[in-house]
Amino acid sequence: MTRGFAERLFAGRWIAGPDIGDAIERAKRFNIRNISAILNYLGEEYTNEKDVKNAVSTYTRLIKAIKESGVKASISVKPTELGLSISYNMFEHNYRLIVESAESSGIFVWMDMEEPEHIESAIKAYLKNLGAHRRTGICLQANMKRSFSDMKAILRQGGTIRLVKGAYSSDESLSYKHKEQIDNNFIKLMRYMFLHARIFTIATHDTGLIELARRLNAKHERHVTYAMLNGIRNNLAIRLAQTERVSVYVPFGTEWVPYSYRRLKESGHAKIIFRSLFEKQGI
Numbered sequence: 369m370t371r372g373f374a375e376r377l378f379a380g381r382w383i384a385g386p387d388i389g390d391a392i393e394r395a396k397r398f399n400i401r402n403i404s405a406i407l408n409y410l411g412e413e414y415t416n417e418k419d420v421k422n423a424v425s426t427y428t429r430l431i432k433a434i435k436e437s438g439v440k441a442s443i444s445v446k447p448t449e450l451g452l453s454i455s456y457n458m459f460e461h462n463y464r465l466i467v468e469s470a471e472s473s474g475i476f477v478w479m480d481m482e483e484p485e486h487i488e489s490a491i492k493a494y495l496k497n498l499g500a501h502r503r504t505g506i507c508l509q510a511n512m513k514r515s516f517s518d519m520k521a522i523l524r525q526g527g528t529i530r531l532v533k534g535a536y537s538s539d540e541s542l543s544y545k546h547k548e549q550i551d552n553n554f555i556k557l558m559r560y561m562f563l564h565a566r567i568f569t570i571a572t573h574d575t576g577l578i579e580l581a582r583r584l585n586a587k588h589e590r591h592v593t594y595a596m597l598n599g600i601r602n603n604l605a606i607r608l609a610q611t612e613r614v615s616v617y618v619p620f621g622t623e624w625v626p627y628s629y630r631r632l633k634e635s636g637h638a639k640i641i642f643r644s645l646f647e648k649q650g651i
């Protein structure tokens with residue numbers, strides 16, 4: 369199997385398709401299974417204003433399409449596709465435009481978290497706009513050492529968090545390197561949310577962590593959503609959605625390479641090739 373072929377094969381499994389229409393169709397297929405969608409337009413690390421403008425206009429059209437189609441979906445934006453690598457002001461301006469447009473359509477906006485050098489700006493823009501725009505949330509990564517203090521700051525202001533293990537690494541001064549450390553930090557952060565937050569999202573395919581969250585929720589009775597990535601564990605998402613609130617993150621667009629590399633790296637090629645070829649995903 370050549371590398372190019374493998375990439376196309378898996379990107380096809382994880383990504384809805386190139387257009388807004390593909391994203392809406394995939395969202396409908398999840399909605400039928402009682403699963404809401406988190407739609408993301410692929411693109412990151414833009415250093416060209418034209419690409420940023422295209423991303424903003426795509427999100428504006430996506431918001432309209434979600435409203436018109438009536439699908440149950442939120443959106444999730446990446447700071448660097450809204451211009452953060454060009455300037456903080458450009459990013460914050462674009463983020464506000466999208467949040468305002470989504471708010472008028474009753475659509476929730478998530479902010480993805482990227483490399484560690486972008487975390488500070490992402491949180492700053494999120495918190496600055498949170499007071500006026502409550503239907504927003506931000507991702508925090510358990511592999512980042514700073515996430516516990518970020519979590520406390522965000523929850524103090526009433527923000528909504530989506531907790532993930534983290535897809536971007538950095539040197540040891542900033543991030544945990546070993547799976548055990550990352551999982552332990554995930555548990556610490558998750559326990560903190562059960563004690564100090566009312567509404568949050570646990571985004572993982574790790575069945576041990578999902579089970580722990582469910583046990584904690586039996587005790588604390590929070591508004592928890594379990595979230596997964598499209599095409600990784602769809603069957604698990606479908607099963608879970610019979611009793612729990614579940615969302616699936618569905619990327620669309622043509623810039624699928626960085627996203628697909630992150631997914632390939634996380635699973636190991638052999639394992640994912642096996643799973644993708646032989647396991648029915650149910651959607």
Ligand SMILES: Cc1cc2nc3c(=O)[nH]c(=O)nc-3n(C[C@H](O)[C@H](O)[C@H](O)COP(=O)(O)OP(=O)(O)OC[C@H]3O[C@@H](n4cnc5c(N)ncnc54)[C@H](O)[C@@H]3O)c2cc1C
Pocket residue numbers: 406479480481482507509532533534535536571572573574575595596597600616617630631632634635640643
């Ligand atoms: C809804 C959602 C939003 C996310 N948003 C962000 C974000 O904004 N920023 C960010 O840094 N990260 C984000 N991530 C990615 C996340 O950080 C992890 O990189 C990713 O979820 C894999 O970690 P895991 O929690 O599933 O645990 P892992 O320990 O990596 O995996 C647990 C189990 O799930 C299965 N699995 C995991 N990944 C794969 C795969 N690619 N192929 C096949 N099987 C797999 C394996 O069986 C594995 O044993 C998001 C993830 C989700 C689910």
